[in-house]
Amino acid sequence: MKGRATLFTGLTLFALFFGAGNLIYPVTLGMESGTSYLPAIAGFILTGVGIPIITVVAISRIRGGAIELASRVHPLFGVVFISVVYLTIGPLFAIPRATSVAYESGLAPWLTESSTLGLLLFTAIFLGLVFFISLNPSKLVDRIGQLLTPVLFISIVGLVIGSFFLLSGDPQQANEKYSAQPFFTGFIEGYLTMDAIAALAFGIITVTSLRDRGVSQKMLTFRTFQAGGVAALGLMSVYISIGWIGAKMATEGNYDNGSAILAGAANIMYGDIGTLLLGLIVGLACFTTCVGLVVACAQFFSNRFPSLSYKQVALAVTLISFAIANLGLNQIVAYSVPVLVFVYPIAIVLVILTFTGGIIHHSPYVYRGAIILASLVSLYDGLVAAGVPMSAVTPYIQSLPLYEINLSWLVPALIGGIAGGIIHLLVPASPRTVSK
Template identity: 55%
Template structure:
C-alpha cells in the first residue's frame, strides 16, 4: 500500500465517521449489556462491511451510483439514486451531523436554555461547510492529511479512558437484545446511513484515485478496496470502543440518545476537559461528513438538473441549515422509516453488483430481486412511520427472518430466481 492509499483511506474514514457513527454504538452498548460483543458484531456487518462493499461496487461504474440501479430500469435508477442522495444529504444526513455536533460540543457547556444557541452554531457550521465544499478538489488532502489524524488521536484518548476508568460490570441485555442480539445489531447498523452514504462517497474515492493517475478499472477496484480496508479497521476499532463505553455507562443512569451517553462518560472520566475533548471529536467528525455529503450530492445533482455545482450546493446547504434547526430528535424520528425502506434495496443492489457475472448482468434478475425486496421494505417503512396494517402484518409474519427485521431476504431470492428463469426462457 502506498501513501495515496493511506491518505484516501483516512479521508474515507473521516467521511464515514459522522453523527450516526457516534450516537448509535453507545446506545447499542447501553441496551445490549452482557450481549454487547454479539450485538456489535452484527452492527459491524451493516455499519462497516456493507459500506466498504458499496464503495468498492462504485469502482465498477464510470460515472455515479445511478449506473448500479440502472440495471433495474433507467427510471428506477434516477428515482432511487435521487432519493438516496436526498436522504443522506439535505433531508437527514447533513442536518443530523450539525445537530449532533451542537448537542455534544456546545450544549453540555450552556445547557438547553439558550434558544438562539443552535441557530448561531448552525449558522457558523454551515458557512464553513459551504466554504470548504466550493473547492472539492482540495478536500482529500485537507481531510486525509490533517483532520483525520487529529480526530483519531482524540478518539484514542477517550477510548483508553473508557477501558481503564469505567469499571462497572455489564448489565442484563434489554428486551430486543435478549433473543437475537446479533441480528438486532445488524438492523441497528442501518441507522448509521453508511451503506447508502457509500454510494456518494465512492465517487469521491474513485475520482481521488483517478486524479492520482490510476485509470484502469482493475487497478481502481484494487486501490478502492485497499483504502476501504484501512477505513474498515479504523471504524471497527472506534465502534467497538465507544460501544463499550455505552455498555459500561448503562448503570450510571438513563439517556435519551448515544450523544448523552458519550457526553456523560467524557465528563465522568475527565471532567470538563473530557467534555471539551468529546466536543472536538464530534465537531471534526460531523464537519467532515457534512462536507463530504454536500460535495457528493452537489456533484450528482449537477449532472441531472440544469444548475451549476456552486448553486446546487448553496441550495443544499441552506436546506440542511433550515432542517437542522428543527432539532436532533425530530430529524431521527423522520429518518428511521425512510432508512428502513432504503437499506434493504441498497443491500440487494450491492450484492447483485458483485454477483452479476453469475447471471450475465440480466436486468430481469435485478428487477425480480428489487421487486421482492421492495414489497417488504415498503411495508417495514410504513410500520416504522406508525401505520397499523394488521391484515398485511399477519401475512408478513409468516416470512422467514421477519421477527429479526430481515423478512426481505427470501422475497429477494425468490424474485431473483424468477427473473433468472424468465431471462433464460427469453434467451
C-alpha cells in the same frame, strides 16, 4: 501502486465514512445492549462496516458508478434511486444529524437546560459557514480532514483507555430491544450509520482516487478491496471502542442520545477539559463532513439537472438542512429510521446482484424481479417503523422466512431474481453494454 498510496486511499475512505452516526450509534448500542454487547456490536459492524466496504468494491467493478448500477433495473429507477440516496446522505438526514451532533457535543453540555434558541443560533452559524466553504472548497476540506481524522481517532483512543481506569460502571442487563436477538438487532441498528447507501456515492470518489494514482482497470477492484480493508479496520476499532464506553456508562445516569453519553463520559473521566476538547473535535469532524456532503449533493444535482446551478443547489441543501436540524437530534433519528429501513435492503440487493453479474448476465429482468419484491417488503417495514397501521398485510409478511430476524425481504428478493431469470431465458433482453 505503492503500499503508502493504498494506505492513503484507505484513510481517505475512512474519513469519508466517519461522521456523526459513527459516534452516536455505537455508544447507544453499548449502553442498551449491556451484557449482550459482543453479539450486538458484531451485527452492527456487519451492516456498519462490512456492507459499506463491499458496496465500494462493487462500485469499482462498474465504470458508470452508482447510476450505472441502479440503471440496470431501469434508467428512470437509476436516476430516482440515486437521487434519493443523495438526499438521504445530504439535506434530509445526514447533514442535519451531523449539525445536531455538533451542537449536542459542543454547546449543549455547557447549557443548564435544552435551549431552542441556542440550537437555532448554533445551526445558523454552523451551516452558514458550511455553505460559505462549500462555494469554493478547493483543498481546504481535504486538508482539515486529513489532519482531523488522526486527531479524532487518537482522542477516541484516549477516551477508551480512560474508560478502563476512570469509569467504574459495569455493563448492565440488555434492555428489551436487545435481550432476545442482540446480533440481528445490532444488524438493523447498523442501518442508521447510513454508510451503506453513502458508499454508493463515496465509491466513485475512491475509484477516482485510485485511478489518479495509476491503478489500471484490471487491478482496480483488488486495490479498492485493499483500501477498503484499511478503512474497515479503522471503523471497527472505533465502533468497538466507543460501544464499550456506552456499556460502562449505563450506571452513570440517563442520557437522551449517544452524543450526550459520549460527552458525559468525557466529563466524568477528564472534567470540563474533556468535554471541551471532545466538543471541539466532534464539531470540526461534523463540520468537514457537512461541507463534503453539501459539495457532493450540489455537484450531483447540478450535473444531473443543468437548469440548476451549483450555487443554487448548495443553498437549497443548506436551507433544508437548517430547517431539519432544528427539529433536534432525537427527532431526526426517529424520522430517519423508516426511510433507512426501506432504502437499505434495496441497496444491499443491488450490491449482491453486482457480484452475481457473471451468472445472471446482468439481465434487467433479474434486477427488476429482485428489486420489486425486496422493495415491497422493505416498504412494509418502513411504514411499520413509521407507525402506519398495516394490520391487513401483517399476517402475510410475518409468514415470510427470516421475519423474526428482520430479514423478511431476503427470500422475496431471491424469488424475484429467479423469476426474472426465467423471463430472461424466455424473452431475452435487448443487448446492452455493461461494465464488468
